[in-house]
Amino acid sequence: MRFIISGGGTGGHIYPAIAIANELKAIHPQSEILFVGAKGKMEMEKVPQAGYPIKGLPISGIQRKLTLQNLSFPIKLAASLLEARKIILQFKPDAVVGVGGYASGPLLYAATQLRIPALIQEQNSFAGLTNKWLAKKVKTICVAYPGMQRFFPAEKIILTGNPVRGDILDLHGKREKAFQHFKLDPAKKTILVVGGSQGARSINEAIAQHLDQFIKNEVQLIWQTGKNSFQETPDSQELAKNPLIHKTVFIYEMDLGYAAADVVISRAGALAVSELCIAAKPTVFVPLPTAAEDHQTKNAESLVAQQAACLVGDAQARSQVVSEALKLLTDTAKCKILSENIQKLAKPKASRQIAEEVLKIIQT
Numbered sequence: 001m002r003f004i005i006s007g008g009g010t011g012g013h014i015y016p017a018i019a020i021a022n023e024l025k026a027i028h029p030q031s032e033i034l035f036v037g038a039k040g041k042m043e044m045e046k047v048p049q050a051g052y053p054i055k056g057l058p059i060s061g062i063q064r065k066l067t068l069q070n071l072s073f074p075i076k077l078a079a080s081l082l083e084a085r086k087i088i089l090q091f092k093p094d095a096v097v098g099v100g101g102y103a104s105g106p107l108l109y110a111a112t113q114l115r116i117p118a119l120i121q122e123q124n125s126f127a128g129l130t131n132k133w134l135a136k137k138v139k140t141i142c143v144a145y146p147g148m149q150r151f152f153p154a155e156k157i158i159l160t161g162n163p164v165r166g167d168i169l170d171l172h173g174k175r176e177k178a179f180q181h182f183k184l185d186p187a188k189k190t191i192l193v194v195g196g197s198q199g200a201r202s203i204n205e206a207i208a209q210h211l212d213q214f215i216k217n218e219v220q221l222i223w224q225t226g227k228n229s230f231q232e233t234p235d236s237q238e239l240a241k242n243p244l245i246h247k248t249v250f251i252y253e254m255d256l257g258y259a260a261a262d263v264v265i266s267r268a269g270a271l272a273v274s275e276l277c278i279a280a281k282p283t284v285f286v287p288l289p290t291a292a293e294d295h296q297t298k299n300a301e302s303l304v305a306q307q308a309a310c311l312v313g314d315a316q317a318r319s320q321v322v323s324e325a326l327k328l329l330t331d332t333a334k335c336k337i338l339s340e341n342i343q344k345l346a347k348p349k350a351s352r353q354i355a356e357e358v359l360k361i362i363q364t
Helices: 011-027 043-049 073-091 104-113 129-134 175-182 201-209 211-216 234-239 254-260 270-279 292-305 314-330 332-343 350-363
Strands: 002-006 032-038 054-057 095-098 118-122 140-143 157-159 190-194 220-224 245-248 263-266 283-285
Touching: 002 011, 002 073, 002 104, 011 032, 011 043, 011 270, 011 350, 032 043, 032 073, 043 054, 054 073, 073 104, 095 104, 095 129, 095 350, 104 118, 104 129, 118 129, 118 350, 140 350, 175 254, 190 254, 190 314, 201 211, 201 314, 211 220, 211 234, 211 245, 211 314, 220 254, 254 270, 263 270, 263 314, 270 292, 270 332, 283 292, 283 314, 314 332
Parallel strands: 002 032, 002 095, 032 054, 095 118, 118 140, 140 157, 190 220, 190 263, 220 245, 263 283
Antiparallel strands: none
16 A cells, blocks of 8 residues: 655654554555655654655745745745646555645645545644645544534544654653663653754743753753754853753654653643653643644643643743742652643554544545
8 A cells, every 4th residue: 555644844743644654554564655745844854764755845834924935935836736746646645644734735735636535634723724725625634632623524523632653652661771861860850841843942041041950959951952043151051061961952762751751841732742641741831822823822721720731831931930840840749640630631542543544535
């Protein structure tokens, strides 16, 4: 069987896509899977690292203000539609899957025009523009949150949850390996900080300003900064060299990051929430305030209401998030409650269910 999976732009799109691909391979080991992404975006690097071939389209997004990039959008869209059609005719997929992001628009549009069965997967509680546009053209829409009929035809919706990387599904027995990997001491408490694949300025600046608090309290820090730069003071750059601090642009072995963590500081995007539910880690969420319809705040507030997480607003992060995380670290009873409650929300079989829905659209 042959499948094309398209989308990307951020880890929140890419890693669910890879998880779906891995599940299709598990069901049909002889199947061939091709990814289609946007040239210059992170999927062009991350997908080959996961062992899958990928082709790029020249598509890009639309800026909210008038720019030269917007003027070139119709040309890039037309070129991407032609290239997508060419890829589909050459590869001859049995089905195509869109996970959101620039590339999935032209690829799935071309596929549906050619009558190839298509499915989209929406990770967020507020549907993305591409998926809303494709909704009427595809056969099935897999979602992670209830109430998505306000965006999509109700008869097409399947509530599956979000796929996560397979190595995160079972963290048992990985703690010792995790501390060896990060060169940290398993006897010391550890906080993991992740602001998403692109990084989070407010979280990064909060950590940089309060590195002395980690060192003073002898708390270890695994700090993923992301690619986006932020201004660090010379003092904080020097403090980051302390053996208690493991600072890196990107954590490829995120399962080891979760395995080592006693407490997590994180954005509240769909992928992060799904992974932390499965990892069952006490978490302080700092939602991205500019996310569509402020859905990250809604994600985090929902967890707080169920006593499954803590929340610090982005505006307060620089002054409060480190002290909140350090306080949580010493509150064993609260950590236990948060861990148990967030785990109740996990959907570990999302990848398998979505893969089975892909196979269904071929059969029908």
